[in-house]
Amino acid sequence: MTNIYTPYLAKIKKIIKETHDVKTFQLELVNPESKKKFNYQPGQFAEFSVFGVGESTFCLASTPTRPEVLECSVKKAGKVTSAIHELWEGDTVGIRGPYGNNFPVKQLKGKNLVFVGGGIGLAPLRSLINFVLDNRGDYGNICLVYGARTPGDLVYKKELEDWDKTPDFATHITVDKSAGNWKGTVGFVPVILGEVAPGAENAVAITCGPPIMIKFVVKELSELGFKAADIITTLEMKMKCGLGKCGRCNIGKVYVCKDGPVF
Amino acid sequence: MKNYLLTEEQIIALFNAAAEHYELYVPVNSENGQVFCWEKTARLDKMVPSNIQPTASIKKFFFPNSEPMFGFKKEKQEIELYQAAASVPRLVLGVHSCDLGSIKVLEALFKDTVDDELFREKRQNTVLVGISCSAKDWACFCSQLEINSRFSQDGDLFITPREEKYILSVTSAKGEDYVNKYLENGETVAGFTPANDLGEEETFTLDFPKIKEVMDSGFELPVWEKFARKCINCGICTFLCPTCHCFDVFDEARRERGARFRCYDSCMFPEFTRMAGGYNPRSAKAARLRQRYLHKYKYFVDNFNLIACSGCGRCIRHCPVNVDVRQNLNILQHSGSEGEDD
Numbered sequence: 001m002t003n004i005y006t007p008y009l010a011k012i013k014k015i016i017k018e019t020h021d022v023k024t025f026q027l028e029l030v031n032p033e034s035k036k037k038f039n040y041q042p043g044q045f046a047e048f049s050v051f052g053v054g055e056s057t058f059c060l061a062s063t064p065t066r067p068e069v070l071e072c073s074v075k076k077a078g079k080v081t082s083a084i085h086e087l088w089e090g091d092t093v094g095i096r097g098p099y100g101n102n103f104p105v106k107q108l109k110g111k112n113l114v115f116v117g118g119g120i121g122l123a124p125l126r127s128l129i130n131f132v133l134d135n136r137g138d139y140g141n142i143c144l145v146y147g148a149r150t151p152g153d154l155v156y157k158k159e160l161e162d163w164d165k166t167p168d169f170a171t172h173i174t175v176d177k178s179a180g181n182w183k184g185t186v187g188f189v190p191v192i193l194g195e196v197a198p199g200a201e202n203a204v205a206i207t208c209g210p211p212i213m214i215k216f217v218v219k220e221l222s223e224l225g226f227k228a229a230d231i232i233t234t235l236e237m238k239m240k241c242g243l244g245k246c247g248r249c250n251i252g253k254v255y256v257c258k259d260g261p262v263f
Numbered sequence: 264m265k266n267y268l269l270t271e272e273q274i275i276a277l278f279n280a281a282a283e284h285y286e287l288y289v290p291v292n293s294e295n296g297q298v299f300c301w302e303k304t305a306r307l308d309k310m311v312p313s314n315i316q317p318t319a320s321i322k323k324f325f326f327p328n329s330e331p332m333f334g335f336k337k338e339k340q341e342i343e344l345y346q347a348a349a350s351v352p353r354l355v356l357g358v359h360s361c362d363l364g365s366i367k368v369l370e371a372l373f374k375d376t377v378d379d380e381l382f383r384e385k386r387q388n389t390v391l392v393g394i395s396c397s398a399k400d401w402a403c404f405c406s407q408l409e410i411n412s413r414f415s416q417d418g419d420l421f422i423t424p425r426e427e428k429y430i431l432s433v434t435s436a437k438g439e440d441y442v443n444k445y446l447e448n449g450e451t452v453a454g455f456t457p458a459n460d461l462g463e464e465e466t467f468t469l470d471f472p473k474i475k476e477v478m479d480s481g482f483e484l485p486v487w488e489k490f491a492r493k494c495i496n497c498g499i500c501t502f503l504c505p506t507c508h509c510f511d512v513f514d515e516a517r518r519e520r521g522a523r524f525r526c527y528d529s530c531m532f533p534e535f536t537r538m539a540g541g542y543n544p545r546s547a548k549a550a551r552l553r554q555r556y557l558h559k560y561k562y563f564v565d566n567f568n569l570i571a572c573s574g575c576g577r578c579i580r581h582c583p584v585n586v587d588v589r590q591n592l593n594i595l596q597h598s599g600s601e602g603e604d605d
Binding site: 001002003004005006009049051052053054055056077078079080081088090091092093094211236237238240241243244245246247248249250251252253258 | 332333335337340341342344346347348349372373375376377378379380381384482508509510511512513514516521523525528530535536537538539540542544554557558561562565566
């Protein structure tokens, strides 16, 4: 009997080591039928399985405008993520999804976009950024403020460089604590955001990162004149089923997995 | 609703007639009289008891303590998946109104957004035969939830004693199919009026809309801390509750073979919401207890317009530290958001 908890099988095409504890996995669904069914939008997430170890929830860091691969960036933190980090290219894993709501890509059309990310929180933003770059004419200027604890914790370094060279795309990279030969900005993301001071006029801010960062980013954004309706965030809770049934990811009556993760 | 007047022999024959095609479950009283359960039996030899509420609720037939969702086999870098087999048709006898009433809560949840086949298939494959309850105990409070202990249409068939005989009410299409197939020479009766609820000793009336109003009024009520003092977070209330449905998903594997299971989880456990990075949004005991109460009497009402409680009383009867949800709800309904006496 088939059931909603059975994942699609996927092959790991490529593994990219982002930092000492983050790897990006490029996946391709094995069955062409499942490829057709797996239609996602930026902001959605999936359940990633290592058979014999378990499942864990990750946002889709890739964009549907580049359908060749699905990408998940995984930070090693617990049992499943450690097992994911031990996988090799060519291994078969499970993917279940896509789940949750997505960034309102239609309503964002014509707007200037301010992305504010912290650490691995850049992953869902990256999906939307690349989506916007692939539909460049539909959106206004892009401003990205991205920070991590140390230079070694910054993810998607190659892309950050490419984005910096892209017209109408201002990137501001910062670290909490300098290390090695870091010559860039040092300072917390909300502080740098305040210094960069992107205009609130016809703009929408999209933020993802640790809860404490989001809290101060939202405060900073409202001081810059962003209305609550023009601030979008993605939230995270422990999840298992991804379908609003297993009962753990609710904030009040709202289930992050099916009513979110984009709020 | 069709009603038949049947003798004891006819009732027994009706359920034995299908024994070839169905697994038959009846409530039994274990030898020490402490644990009641549904046990599989080859044949029914006497009338179904009406005074036994099994300790584990009816949910285990559709949502078992632990169940495989699929199996897998690894070979080098390849994976093969196997689906779980279809369930065996079952006939569950002697179900009380409280348990029958709880099923719509699980049905609402499991079919919401995406249909959970594991639950639906088992429910479809089970004929539920209710029985008019003859023994409410000190912990029962189904009347407070407007559930009639003497009659229910939430199952497929329902038995009500009448003098020396029994009324068999057909309460669903599935029940009707069963009767059409297996009942011989059944005499229908017109004008059957179901009995009224047995009633219970009420020391106070629970006003659920009022309780929800208090819950809506504020998240930070001082009563949560007070309720939590007694609770030891053992989770027994959640496991025995017919409407609690939170589950965990995990893999079991040995060498190259394994399966993914789901099993009961509990909002009473800190691990339930603790994330891999260590952060736990419900790390405090009071926060977990509040989640359970709000989930049952507020969130579920907000989302599904149903109270996730049927007043079966298992959480009261089996709590090792005598937490009584009725008393707590009573305190809640008399407390405003301004604060509690304490």
